[in-house]
Every structure is written in structure tokens, then in C-alpha cells.
Amino acid sequence: MMIxxxxxxxQSIDSFVPQHxxxxxxxxxxxxxxxxxxxxxxxxxxxxxxxxxxTEHAEAVQAVWNEIxxxxxxxxxxxxxxxxxxxxxxxxVYLHTDEKDLAVYRAWLEKGDLSNDSLAAEIEATDNPLLKxxxxxxxxxxxxxxxxxxxxxxxxxxxxxxxxxxxxQVDLAVISxxxxxxxxxxxxxxxxxxxxxxxxxxxxGTKSACIxxxxxxxxxxxxVLMIGDAYPDVQAAAANGVWYYPILTRHEGESWEKLFxxxxxxxxxxxxxEVQDALLDRFSENFSSNRSDPS
Numbered sequence: 001m002m003i004x005x006x007x008x009x010x011q012s013i014d015s016f017v018p019q020h021x022x023x024x025x026x027x028x029x030x031x032x033x034x035x036x037x038x039x040x041x042x043x044x045x046x047x048x049x050x051x052x053x054x055t056e057h058a059e060a061v062q063a064v065w066n067e068i069x070x071x072x073x074x075x076x077x078x079x080x081x082x083x084x085x086x087x088x089x090x091x092x093v094y095l096h097t098d099e100k101d102l103a104v105y106r107a108w109l110e111k112g113d114l115s116n117d118s119l120a121a122e123i124e125a126t127d128n129p130l131l132k133x134x135x136x137x138x139x140x141x142x143x144x145x146x147x148x149x150x151x152x153x154x155x156x157x158x159x160x161x162x163x164x165x166x167x168x169q170v171d172l173a174v175i176s177x178x179x180x181x182x183x184x185x186x187x188x189x190x191x192x193x194x195x196x197x198x199x200x201x202x203x204x205g206t207k208s209a210c211i212x213x214x215x216x217x218x219x220x221x222x223x224v225l226m227i228g229d230a231y232p233d234v235q236a237a238a239a240n241g242v243w244y245y246p247i248l249t250r251h252e253g254e255s256w257e258k259l260f261x262x263x264x265x266x267x268x269x270x271x272x273x274e275v276q277d278a279l280l281d282r283f284s285e286n287f288s289s290n291r292s293d294p295s
Contacts, residue, residue, distance in 0.1 A: 013085075022170040022267070022268065023225070025225065026228075038152050046062075046131055047141040048137060062127055074231075076233075087105075105131060108122045119131060119138070154190060158259075169268060179202055181203035183199060243276055246282065250286070251286070
């Protein structure tokens with residue numbers, strides 16, 4: 001099986017055959033492609049403002065949304081978990097949500113299947129108004145995301161030269177929880193599809209599971225580096241015992257420049273163990289410790 005997009009083909013994870021001893025794995029959204037910022041500022045946040053009638057407080061409320069989803073350790077969390085945290089922070093400030101409704105919503109969260117289809121089924125069973133609002137919000141933000149154009153989601157500075165440097169020395173894999181069609185569109189729009197030889201997505205499995213499948217191709221864990229921007233990426237790397245390189249929020253272009261000049265050469269020279277702990281500390285410290293004040 002091959003993935004084909006406008007004349008470019010790459011192997012599926014099942015048919016992928018390694019060509020090099022080392023492997024670089026890249027998350028896409030928020031790591032290679034500057035998509036998280038636009039999605040939260042033009043889709044997730046505005047849909048929340050509209051559904052909860054908070055547009056008159058747009059600047060303050062959007063700032064809190066961004067803290068949760070872009071600048072704190074919860075970056076990359078599932079949208080419905082982010083919504084729960086947002087409702088917590090808005091309570092008593094701009095919102096007064098019925099506790100019984102919140103209890104129903106949180107009980108649904110605990111079931112673990114955090115999707116629109118699962119939420120719709122729960123609405124059929126409970127007819128709960130907060131669940132209905134959550135589903136309308138989720139569908140609205142999906143519509144806004146679908147309306148974004150490739151020009152709204154460019155790659156970060158220094159991505160291309162790093163990929164160009166790495167290609168031919170290591171195998172390159174996209175390990176993403178976004179849907180495949182979106183990844184293909186975003187990478188193709190900027191001529192990046194020639195770099196990865198394998199691409200995974202939410203349809204294939206979790207990031208951790210996809211890295212595990214690639215390790216079974218014969219890579220030693222010490223020869224694999226996962227590059228990402230959020231804790232789910234760290235967790236996927238840790239679960240498989242592979243190295244991790246952080247793309248720091250608010251410092252993405254600089255992070256790619258340092259990967260190109262310093263850290264990728266260390267990885268290629270089998271010296272990444274010298275810097276891993278310091279990089280993980282920097283990743284943790286980069287997330288804001290103070291919440292925005294919505295008042």
C-alpha cells in the first residue's frame with residue numbers, strides 16, 4: 001500500500017522498509033506546521049465565545065483558552081478535556097454552569113471515548129443541555145477548521161533546511177494524531193511531502209503505538225528521536241524508550257534552528273544522551289506557570 005498525493009508517494013507503516021540505521025519522527029500540527037495557533041485563535045476559541053455568548057469578553061476569554069491549549073502543560077489535550085478545564089476557570093467569572101449538568105458532562109468524559117459520535121450517543125441517552133452545547137461547539141469549530149486555507153498554516157521557520165539536512169542520513173516519519181487528509185494537504189501545500197518516507201495519523205493509531213510499530217522494523221531505541229511540541233509527544237517517546245526533542249511554544253523557529261545546528265548533529269554522533277535531560281527541563285520550564293486572569 002502506498003500513500004499518494006499529487007504525484008508523490010510514500011510507504012504506509014505496514015509496508016515501510018527502513019533505509020537507514022536512525023529514524024527521526026515528527027509530530028505535525030504545532031511542530032512542523034504552524035496550525036495550532038490559528039486553530040485555537042480562529043476556530044476553537046471563537047466557537048466557545050459564540051456558543052457560550054461571551055463575545056463581549058472575547059479578549060480575556062480567548063487568552064484563558066490559549067493558556068490551556070497553547071501555553072500550559074495541557075497543550076495538545078483533547079478538545080473536550082480542554083472544554084472542561086475552560087468551564088472550571090470561567091465558573092463564577094463569566095459563567096454559572098449548573099452542577100448537575102457538569103456532573104453529567106464529567107461522567108461522559110470518564111468513559112474515555114471523547115468524540116462527536118460518542119457525545120451524540122450520550123445526548124440521546126440523557127438529553128442534557130450542556131452536552132448539547134458541547135456538541136454544537138465541537139461541530140462549529142470543525143467547520144471553522146475546514147474553512148482554513150493552506151496559507152493559514154505554514155511550516156515554522158527553519159523546518160525545510162532541517163529536513164533537507166536530515167534526508168539521506170536518517171529515515172523520516174510523520175507521527176501525528178491529526179487526520180491523514182489534513183496532514184497531506186498541509187505538507188503538500190509547502191512542498192514537504194518529498195521528505196518523509198512514512199506517515200501515520202489518527203486513523204492508524206496512537207503516537208505511542210505507531211512508534212512501537214516502527215521500532216519493530218529493526219531500529220534500536222537509541223537510534224530514534226521523536227520531535228514534538230506537547231506532552232503527548234513526550235509520553236509517546238518515553239513509552240518506547242526513545243529520545244525526545246522539544247519544539248518550544250513561542251520559540252518554534254529558534255527550536256528548529258537549534259535542532260539543525262546543535263542537536264541533530266549530536267543525535268547523528270550518538271551523543272544525544274549528553275543533552276536529553278536538559279532539553280526535557282527546558283521543555284517543562286517553557287510552559288507558563290501562571291494562568292491568565294479572566295477578570
